[in-house]
Amino acid sequence: MGFRNNVNCLFWGGMSFTCDKYEFEEEVTTRNAEKEEDEDDTSPEEYVAVSNFTGSGSDQLSFSSGDALLVHAKPSPEWWWAELQGVIGYVPAGYLRQDAAEEEDTSMEDPWQDEEYFGSYGTLRLHLEMLSDKSRTEAYRQVVLSNSASLRNKVVMDLGCGTGIISLFCAQLAQPSGVYAVEASSMAEYTRQLVKQNGCEEVVTVLQGRAEEIELPEQVDVLVSEWMGNCLLFEFMVESVLLARDRWLKDGGVMWPSSAALTLVPCQANSYYAEKMAFWERPYGLDFTPLQPLAQQEFFAKPKFSHLIEPDDCLTAPRDVILLDMYTLQVKDLEEIKGQFHFCVEKSGVFHGFTAWFTVRFESLEAGGATVELNTGPNSDPTHWKQTLFMLDRPVSVCAGDSITGTIVLCRNPVWRRHMNVTLHWSINGSTEDTDNCQVGTKSFPMWR
Numbered sequence: 001m002g003f004r005n006n007v008n009c010l011f012w013g014g015m016s017f018t019c020d021k022y023e024f025e026e027e028v029t030t031r032n033a034e035k036e037e038d039e040d041d042t043s044p045e046e047y048v049a050v051s052n053f054t055g056s057g058s059d060q061l062s063f064s065s066g067d068a069l070l071v072h073a074k075p076s077p078e079w080w081w082a083e084l085q086g087v088i089g090y091v092p093a094g095y096l097r098q099d100a101a102e103e104e105d106t107s108m109e110d111p112w113q114d115e116e117y118f119g120s121y122g123t124l125r126l127h128l129e130m131l132s133d134k135s136r137t138e139a140y141r142q143v144v145l146s147n148s149a150s151l152r153n154k155v156v157m158d159l160g161c162g163t164g165i166i167s168l169f170c171a172q173l174a175q176p177s178g179v180y181a182v183e184a185s186s187m188a189e190y191t192r193q194l195v196k197q198n199g200c201e202e203v204v205t206v207l208q209g210r211a212e213e214i215e216l217p218e219q220v221d222v223l224v225s226e227w228m229g230n231c232l233l234f235e236f237m238v239e240s241v242l243l244a245r246d247r248w249l250k251d252g253g254v255m256w257p258s259s260a261a262l263t264l265v266p267c268q269a270n271s272y273y274a275e276k277m278a279f280w281e282r283p284y285g286l287d288f289t290p291l292q293p294l295a296q297q298e299f300f301a302k303p304k305f306s307h308l309i310e311p312d313d314c315l316t317a318p319r320d321v322i323l324l325d326m327y328t329l330q331v332k333d334l335e336e337i338k339g340q341f342h343f344c345v346e347k348s349g350v351f352h353g354f355t356a357w358f359t360v361r362f363e364s365l366e367a368g369g370a371t372v373e374l375n376t377g378p379n380s381d382p383t384h385w386k387q388t389l390f391m392l393d394r395p396v397s398v399c400a401g402d403s404i405t406g407t408i409v410l411c412r413n414p415v416w417r418r419h420m421n422v423t424l425h426w427s428i429n430g431s432t433e434d435t436d437n438c439q440v441g442t443k444s445f446p447m448w449r
């Protein structure tokens with residue numbers, strides 16, 4: 001869950017646009033636009049890197065967050081030709097900001113955008129969406145139910161409890177000695193009422209505040225949280241879970257979820273491509289193809305949240321590309337998480353992009369007990385997260401037997417701490433050993449800044 005359903009996350013006044021699950025204002029700096037018009041377009045423009053970037057291939061320029069780069073040309077919306085200390089190469093435009101210094105100042109007031117974030121969870125809309133998601137909510141209920149005997153006399157922390165549903169499951173289905181339901185938004189006031197209304201006030205204590213800041217009277221045996229965002233990490237609530245783990249979980253205590261996996265698959269997206277790109281080929285008998293570069297930037301530059309991929313759209317078997325162990329994962333690890341993949345195309349089709357989803361697993365409190373799994377992929381019951389679609393700029397026809405090899409890098413935004421960039425590198429090799437038949441590509445997707 002995250003900023004959802006048109007929550008207005010105001011960064012600056014100006015043009016606003018709505019993505020599937022996220023509406024935010026982004027500055028349209030007329031000043032910059034005028035500057036670009038007026039300026040002789042041969043003079044380089046200074047930009048500041050807001051993330052680290054490790055180039056792949058000799059023509060890409062590596063840089064670190066904070067580096068000042070001179071941009072000499074912008075051959076495409078995604079890749080610019082830039083210089084750093086005399087070295088020239090291609091750089092991902094999404095990693096650069098012209099007003100980064102100003103942006104940094106702005107974000108230093110609220111790098112976590114907590115006012116908007118917790119404000120969005122202070123209304124019922126998002127809680128209704130989460131509670132209406134039966135796959136999600138029943139999975140947590142099943143975790144409690146299948147561990148009810150072991151939960152007896154245990155101390156539980158429910159981090160980011162929202163309306164308190166998981167805490168109420170614990171009190172209703174098991175006999176823990178106490179449950180600390182921690183919620184930072186104003187929903188906590190109602191959560192207290194729900195706990196009382198359902199006769200659980202002897203067991204459940206609601207604490208309003210950020211999990212990183214509240215004080216518990218004791219360590220806990222179980223830390224349970226529903227922290228997953230789109231593409232698993234968006235929102236980075238997971239950082240709060242790790243901090244709470246380090247501070248409040250007893251040695252030998254249990255994390256629910258215990259592990260998380262990000263799954264990826266090369267896919268077709270015929271209807272989405274037709275709707276956003278092919279549409280411009282012949283609307284009402286006219287040629288609108290000059291708008292296609294605009295469509296590519298507007299519809300394919302960022303990931304598509306809440307995409308529903310059909311199993312038949314998968315061109316290969318999906319693969320877990322990132323695995324997180326919630327006992328060993330460290331906050332510093334969240335800055336950059338890399339995964340590798342090697343897919344074998346199982347059926348000929350059009351490679352439009354990659355689709356990602358996640359699975360979380362809840363180990364049993366009893367040794368050898370059954371693990372509960374919440375899978376948000378296309379072969380499981382649908383959840384409110386659905387899946388996330390990353391569209392390539394140009395579709396590629398692939399044949400059965402081809403291979404798609406590459407990497408995915410989740411790079412946390414150093415300025416906006418709930419956001420990240422997802423960079424995909426891929427190479428497509430034909431089933432024959434014909435090396436000329438190798439196509440490579442790379443694309444960075446801001447999520448969302």
Ligand SMILES: N=C(N)NCC[C@H]1O[C@@H](n2cnc3c(N)ncnc32)[C@H](O)[C@@H]1O
Nearest residue numbers: 001121160162184210211226227228240
């Ligand atoms: N992606 C998700 N599942 N988000 C769950 C969000 C729920 O956790 C709450 N929450 C998120 N982070 C925190 C935090 N650090 N401390 C307390 N509550 C939090 C938030 O107010 C909302 O009710």
